[in-house]
Amino acid sequence: MTPDLHxxxxxxxxxxxxxxxxxxYLDEGDGPPxxxxxxxxxxxxxxxxxxxxxxxxxRCIVPDHIGCGLSDKPGDDRxxxxxxxxxDDLEQLLEQLGIRENITLVVHDWGGMIGxxxxxxxxxxxxxxxxxxxxxxxxPPRKPFPLxxxxxxxxxxxxxxxxxxxxxxxxxxxxxxKRNPMSAELRALYQLPYDSWQNRIATLRFVQDIPLKPGDxxxxxxxxxxxxxxxxxxxPLLILWGELxxxxxxxxxxxxxxxxxxxxxxxxxxxxxxxLEDARDEIIPLISEFLxxxxx
Numbered sequence: 431m432t433p434d435l436h437x438x439x440x441x442x443x444x445x446x447x448x449x450x451x452x453x454x455y456l457d458e459g460d461g462p463p464x465x466x467x468x469x470x471x472x473x474x475x476x477x478x479x480x481x482x483x484x485x486x487x488x489r490c491i492v493p494d495h496i497g498c499g500l501s502d503k504p505g506d507d508r509x510x511x512x513x514x515x516x517x518d519d520l521e522q523l524l525e526q527l528g529i530r531e532n533i534t535l536v537v538h539d540w541g542g543m544i545g546x547x548x549x550x551x552x553x554x555x556x557x558x559x560x561x562x563x564x565x566x567x568x569x570p571p572r573k574p575f576p577l578x579x580x581x582x583x584x585x586x587x588x589x590x591x592x593x594x595x596x597x598x599x600x601x602x603x604x605x606x607x608k609r610n611p612m613s614a615e616l617r618a619l620y621q622l623p624y625d626s627w628q629n630r631i632a633t634l635r636f637v638q639d640i641p642l643k644p645g646d647x648x649x650x651x652x653x654x655x656x657x658x659x660x661x662x663x664x665x666p667l668l669i670l671w672g673e674l675x676x677x678x679x680x681x682x683x684x685x686x687x688x689x690x691x692x693x694x695x696x697x698x699x700x701x702x703x704x705x706l707e708d709a710r711d712e713i714i715p716l717i718s719e720f721l722x723x724x725x726x
Contacts, residue, residue, distance in 0.1 A: 433618040439478050443500055446523055451509060454500040455493040455523060459485030462725060463529045466492045467520065469539020469564065470636035471599040473499030473623055476538065476706060483714050488721065493523055497632025499623050511635030513648040517547040531555055534721060538562040540636055547651060550658035558724055559662060560717055561669045561686060562705050563678040567656035573681040575642060582637045592634040599624045599633055606704035608674045660689060666724040667693040670713050672701035694720065
């Protein structure tokens with residue numbers, strides 16, 4: 431049975447054409463802008479409940495990265511699946527929408543690196559940060575690179591698993607929630623955009639683009655972001671964390687807390703990667719209250 435997307439995702443998306451490619455995004459509500467940046471292998475669907483909670487008083491902008499969600503999924507001949515290109519896309523979208531000030535960034539997974547790279551480019555535009563199981567720095571020193579990611583990143587077997595079997599999206603939807611495991615219907619909706627070899631290209635390219643050592647593509651950009659995020663230490667910053675994340679575990683949380691000791695932190699020992707799903711009834715009110723409290 432085909433899952434009913436509109437029931438869970440009741441939005442009329444918009445599209446920005448970038449180099450002939452459709453870049454899908456949500457633009458819901460009016461008020462100060464809240465820009466939500468998703469990771470891999472999710473899509474703007476991840477933020478649906480937060481958008482519903484905020485759009486009565488905030489303008490919620492939620493892009494689907496190229497190759498993800500409801501955006502086009504081109505081959506490598508038409509799009510460079512790199513971190514720098516992702517940041518350029520986000521920058522161009524916000525420029526086209528005239529969003530250049532008072533931005534609240536909400537970031538998760540790869541969205542942390544993409545969103546914070548944009549923030550480092552335009553620090554004067556950022557007002558607040560909401561951090562959800564992500565990074566804006568290199569792998570913490572005591573954190574080994576997960577074997578599953580290594581296989582996907584560096585082996586042909588990984589390519590077959592990710593693009594042939596949709597293993598990354600399927601696996602994430604099963605293990606990403608611990609307290610409240612996703613229903614079969616919800617898992618199907620997370621996996622919906624990634625229904626063929628071609629449509630899973632970004633899922634693989636994101637993993638292959640993880641820079642681990644000097645000389646890797648994107649390594650210098652990550653270093654620049656890592657060195658630049660300290661300038662946001664005086665901004666209101668909310669960290670919400672699922673401690674049972676299969677990648678972004680407590681070693682990443684400790685790095686955020688070391689860098690931002692004044693941040694408001696809520697950490698959940700029984701929750702996983704998809705914290706907005708796993709602890710939805712607690713997390714969304716916390717974000718909503720944080721934004722209301724820090725709006726001037």
